[in-house]
Amino acid sequence: MTSTAVTFTSLGLAPELLQALDELQFAAPTPVQEQVIPMALAGQDVVGQAPTGSGKTAAYGLSVLHQVDVKLDAMQILVLVPARELALQVRDALKKLGKFLPNLRVAAFYGGHAFRDEAASLQQAPHIVVATPGRLLDHFERRTIIPNQLKVLILDEADKLLELGFQDELVEIVKRLPRRRQTLLFSATMSDKVVELIRKNLTRPRVVNAGEDTDELPENLTLLGHTGPVEKKPAALLHILQKPETGRALIFCNTRERCTELARFLQGRGVAAEVLHGKMPQPERDKSLMKLRNGSSQVLVATDVAARGIDVTELDTVVQYDVPDKADAFQHRAGRTARAGAEGTAHILATEKEQALVKKWPVAAGIQWKAMHAPKLPPAAPKAPRPENVTLHVSAGRKDKVSAHDLVGTFVAHGGLEREAVGHIEVFDHYSYVAVPRPQAQEVAQRVTGAKIKGRKVRVSLVE
Structure with a gap:
């Protein structure tokens, strides 16, 4: 056959x-x-x-x-x-x-x-x-x-x-x-x-x-390398993230400390960034992923272990801020975008010494290298940016027999939203997240709080 x-x-x-x-x-x-x-x-x-x-x-x-x-x-x-x-x-x-x-x-x-x-x-x-x-x-x-x-x-x-x-x-x-x-x-x-x-x-x-995970990347993935001194990496990263085509981005660092430090830097420069690393409590990790998925944030800064197995559809860009030690880590990071036939771009920021290591990896042969473009950094903004959507936390989940369909109905009937205005929904065991337009979020949270879903009164609060 x-x-x-x-x-x-x-x-x-x-x-x-x-x-x-x-x-x-x-x-x-x-x-x-x-x-x-x-x-x-x-x-x-x-x-x-x-x-x-x-x-x-x-x-x-x-x-x-x-x-x-x-x-x-x-x-x-x-x-x-x-x-x-x-x-x-x-x-x-x-x-x-x-x-x-x-x-x-x-x-x-x-x-x-x-x-x-x-x-x-x-x-x-x-x-x-x-x-x-x-x-x-x-x-x-x-x-x-x-x-x-x-x-x-x-x-x-x-x-x-x-x-x-x-x-x-x-x-x-x-x-x-x-x-x-x-x-x-x-x-x-x-x-x-x-x-x-x-x-x-x-x-x-x-x-x-069915093939090894170390020698192939999706055909529709563009690999771009940026070479320069380590001190230029923050400005080069910010330049990449400010381009309209960058869209939703996953940034890889080698340590938890670097993730936290880099997210703070980006937030201070007007980028809606969240952190994901292995020492975060699970609800915090769920929240970071949810905000990227529903458009409440633009950027997730993560370690390899934390990003293992995460599923973010419509991820436009990956940036390897820190160069990994091994080719398979490079391949796994770059392969988080351009999935299921979509197009995507994977950037890597490298010093000349790091570039020499990366060039030894067959999987990285398709990288188009150029000098880092690192414009002068703007002064730190007093506040992080405010995306169009905001995430609401609902105090009921899968264990309460609550489904995404139930939540949409409640947010329309009690929250006063149009069905199309109810954004990405994710239901966990004991709670759920719902994305709604920022201007209406506070009012919607107040209206839905106290409403019954599957016979249970719920509390709704803003996730910031």
């Missing part, structure tokens, strides 16, 4: 999954889905070398959703991921794919917020758990999650799990899982450590190679 003839129906997936795929407008399987799904459905262990954007989440997601028994009140599928944002992204993807499986429960567990919140949500065992290793071990230690009914273990972004130092946690987790299980492992690169992890934990795995 030729690859063009393969359809999701011909892969033998359950009707409920085909219905979800149709609603999500997934026309045909990607190469990695086409190869992984039949092997996984046959119960084989699978190793997938698959880069970002290859469709690997749906490849393993569809495979395990096909196998889950929604009548069995126990964790049956475990997905281990390296970062909190990726845990949330995978959980949401699995929920969408499993939308028509009755009473399916998918949960994400990760550090950075109160353990008691997660423990409370485990009164009914989730069928699928997506977790970071440290937090999952906490649950195992306290016996809030018991893995004795586990069918499938998935190690997603295995290279990053190891790179972030989770080797010991992985060993401890695997010890506690049933020996009779299926294991699927996905990694962008196949380092010696990843190969050793495969050897120890998978049984006669089938190998799928």
